[in-house]
Amino acid sequence: MIARRGVCLVLAAPSGAGKSSLSRAMLEAEPGLALSVSATTRPPRPGEQEGVHYFFKSPEEFAAMEAAGGFLETAEYLGRRYGTPRAPVEAALAAGRDVLFDIDCQGHALLRAALPGDVVGVFLLPPSMAELERRLRARGQDSESEIARRLAVGRAEIARAGEFDHVVVNAVFEETVATLRAILAAARTATARLTGLPAALAALG
């Protein structure tokens, strides 16, 4: 085994494309992969645990962390701040552990700029917009206006699919998991990530 940096595996998708289920399946299938936990200024919801679902911060704490360069990327949504803490990600990558990010296109673009060479971005497409709408309705958790909003946001995200390293149509769940695992396996052997290659070649010389 050649020593290597970890992979930043980013999954992005329009709401309803199956990203959450795919993320869970990837974390179960890949013991070497851990989910990046975001920080947020929004209060915890019932059942949410500090350090598991989010790192919960006051607006002041968040601002201080941001000023100190403590975030790889930040975003604002409905007046709340969200951010990816830098330290745990950099520690994981340096130790050759892989990190999964469930973020949007803007987060992907910022993360890619913050960690050049580390990010492998995958955009998940639905088979069709009709199927995306069907899946959103099947969840039964959104109002008609919320579904319309999610579809509009989804269209805007889909328009940015070309910014990602890979584009995968999520038609058959198990096939998509296999493809995502292949993308991760391939990224693990990418020469640019193999920090131990000079030593490995010297040992063979």
Add this chain to the structure above:
Amino acid sequence: MIARRGVCLVLAAPSGAGKSSLSRAMLEAEPGLALSVSATTRPPRPGEQEGVHYFFKSPEEFAAMEAAGGFLETAEYLGRRYGTPRAPVEAALAAGRDVLFDIDCQGHALLRAALPGDVVGVFLLPPSMAELERRLRARGQDSESEIARRLAVGRAEIARAGEFDHVVVNAVFEETVATLRAILAAARTATARLTGLPAALAALG
């Protein structure tokens, strides 16, 4: 399925690292992958078939084909010419079919220059030079001086491993096949290869 260009999958390795067995296993496992057949000016050996093992050419035919830009890369070995015919590879790539190349580091460098963006290069390392030497002896087909020559050429090839997109240690055969298949699967979803992405996104819009 999004329309895409085919992948030029290049396997390179020092002699004895297991490249031929891995190439055969990949061709069996991947129906969408075909081996690139080289042209050569050396005469056929018993059992070798035109268009299967090589395209056999006279020196004059080879030179004419080369002058017409008919090769993606050429090499000379023991006074004989070898080359990768351009037309079948370009036809395969345009049709989204993947092509496997069993070539050396110099061929890889020339192919990469001839087909920018199409090549995915994998260099296979042996677990150790002692294991490489053991495998060469176990084949029982080479003299001591030929083994020494192969090891020296192998060392020179290994020094160029960093030119490849991926480096894979061939320790456990089945695991290496799985990794090579993952590299191919990942390459098939690479955004830069998805010629049909604009149409696919427009269809979702």
